[in-house]
Amino acid sequence: MRLAHDVETVRSAERALMARLPEGALMQRAAAGLATACADLLGKVYGSRVTLLVGSGDNGGDALYAGARLARRGAGVTALLLSPDRAHAGGLAALRAAGGTVLDAQDRNATERVGRADLVVDGIVGIGGKGGLRPRAAELADAARGTVVAVDLPSGVDADTGEVRGAAVRADATVTFGTYKPGLLIDPAREYAGALRLVDIGLELAPAETGLEALQYADVAALLPRPTGESDKYRRGVVGIVAGSARYPGAAVLAVAGALHGGAGAVRYVGPAADAVLARFPEALVSAGPPAKAGRVQSWVIGPGLGDDPSGLHDVLASDVPVLIDADGLRLADPATVRDRAAPTVLTPHAGEAAALLGVTREQVETERLASVRELAARYDATVLLKGSTTLISPPDETRPARVNPTGSPWLATAGSGDVLSGLTGSLLAAGLAPLDAASVGAHLHGLAARHAADGAPISAQDVAGALRSAWQDVTENLFA
Template sequence: MRTAYDVETVRTAERALMARLPEGALMQRAAAGLAAACADLLGKVYGSRIALLVGSGDNGGDALYAGARLARRGAGVTALLLSPDRAHASGLAALRSAGGTVLGAEADASTGIVGRADLVVDGIVGIGGKGGLRPRAAQLATAAAASDGLTVAVDLPSGVDADTGTVHGEAVRADATVTFGAYKPGLLVDPARAHAGALRLIDIGLELPPGRAELTALQHDDVAALLPEPAGESDKYRRGVVGVVAGSARYPGAAVLAVAGALRGGAGAVRYVGPAAQAVLSRFPETLVSAGPPAGAGRVQAWVIGPGLGDDASGLADVLSADVPVLIDADGLRLADAKTVRARTAPTVMTPHAGEAAALLGVERGRVEAERLASVRELAERYAATVLLKGSTTLIAPPPGDGDSSPTRVNPTGTPWLATAGSGDVLSGLTGSLLAAGLAPADAAATGAYLHGLAARHAADGAPVSAQDVAAAIPAVWRDVRG
């Protein structure tokens, strides 16, 4: 599991470690890891051209010490100082001693050092930086983006917010980020994540409290441990039954896709309630169908409601009053009353995309996309529900005070190919099935998003993919994760 910590927690751990180490030892650990990562990216260090973009803090010191190590291996290293009078003095001395060149940042305008570099090291601003880059730094970031060389960020791309993942103004776009001690939330959440490139974590010996994590990202082993597996005495009812209320005369396909996801999510049976029964049965004859209402459909362990409902709210009261977990998606989000959702005693999972989240919060969509972490947490608090915010990075936030999982979770498996009609319906059915199989709300949402993203990657394989393709690929990625 990848675990991210906020800046204050990381700083506290750094101070505690520095108190036990000789002066400068922690920076040397970071610089050694940074230099090794840069060498790996270059492939050949000797004769390579490296430009260091150096700010005034310890972030710049890390870059200077790493540059000195690379210069001693035969690289031509030039440091461009944005604040010459405040640059890390010992780091400067080390670089000069190793044969590196030190210039003011303005020198790049006439020499084009950044544009000719094989590797640009972004040491402008550290994890404590707020707001976008200043004009001179922004010019260097633009030159790095336009060059043919690689850009490596030190700890975090300069100009992005480490705690929130927001990007206010200009920021460095790195091909890779070498981060120290722990992941920071901004490295895992868009829009900042798009600036970070490939991530490499360097262990510098920090002792971080597990209970203080801000963000977690499941990996294969974590998901494998959560996937439901039938026992020898299992039958379809013991494995869980998920009810699906979806579709309409206008959108029968939403019902078919939600059922497709549900059938592949680990529950023993799927009950469908709604006007698209014939469309569902023609595609999935194993489905148990009912004309409704949901309360008369038979026992279920979880409900999914919303995909393709249109304006038909006739089954909503039945579903929301049920004493089982309920997943609300699509039109259900628009039709459900916040007070009713908050009053539920059984768990609720909501799965909006950015536009739906904006409508629920009463804000512009752009704000949700720029502040994804804050938005998903605000929704979870407002509705007392687990919220899965779909998008370029899917986030899952449990309601405040929930014992299920306190850190917000981020899904690492998404792909832009998932931006296709009906893919969210498949995710709803899949996640609802995991709820019916007994997973806790945050676990079901995170596991569903993980499998859904992997299925899209598997089905697409670099080409356009349909929602049906995503659903069909779920068994293959389920086996891959379990394997």
């Protein structure tokens, strides 16, 4: 599992480690890892041109010491100081001793140096920075034509939240130290970070201090439901789907498609699109309703394509099994009723739906994704999956870490893909996964299926549903062979 920690936790761990190490040893560890990553990106260090954008803090010191290492290997290294009177003294001395050049960032040749560099190292602002870059720093960063490497995180992005409130460095790669920072994994900041490389500097971080998690293949494989010799369709879990309408019968078909590929043993469909569902999936169990009379289920999914018809919502929310609410169901469900449920609830809004639920603008949700998903989870006492460029999942307990899904694809921005995700996640709930795990695994498989289906070309929601099987195999083939 990929773990991320907030700035306060990282700073505390750094202080504890520095108290046990010789002075400057921690910075040298970081600089060594940074220099190695830069050398790998350059390929040939000797004769290359490297420009360092150096701010006033330790982030700038890391860049200077790394630059000194590259200079000793034959690179032509120039440091541009944005705050010359506050630059790291030890780093400056090391760079000069290695033959590097030091210039004031206001020098008339500074912009040209950046533009001619094979590699530009962003050491402007560290993880404690807030707000966008100052004008000169932004101008120099924009002049880069070579590979841009950010030190710890791109300057101008918020390390804890992933927010970008002004000009920021767009890196091709980010070399981060000790642990990932939440902002590196959450959009919009994630788009500024490029490829991530983690350098171990010896920080000791307890699992309880984790602020954000991202499941990897092994984590997902360990959570996937697998039938045993004693399994039957009921033991594997039955998911109920309340979806579709005369206007939107396809939503029901897509939700059922996601559910049938999600690991449960059977799918019960309740709603007006029964004919469409049976035509596509004869194995589905259909009912005229109401949900309370449809038969036993281990989870319910309600909302995709429902329109303005709230019938069935009372039965579903009154049930004693996990419920996933999506699309129109989010608009129709009473917040107090959701909060008062004894069984778990999962909400799966996109940014526009989340904005409506929170009473804010869509732009605010997209800018403050982590804060938004946390607030929704707290308000509804539910697990919330916020769809978007990076999918975030928050449990209702704010002391537990949220999760971010790394597998999403822009090709998922297609009508009906959310319906597939709802059915898939509901099926995982029926199979017995806890709400946070079901939502996280569902998002992971959904994104992976889109990658498999697309292969660089446009896809439909049906393509995503059809590729869930290959995504499942991709995750498990090397672990359960």
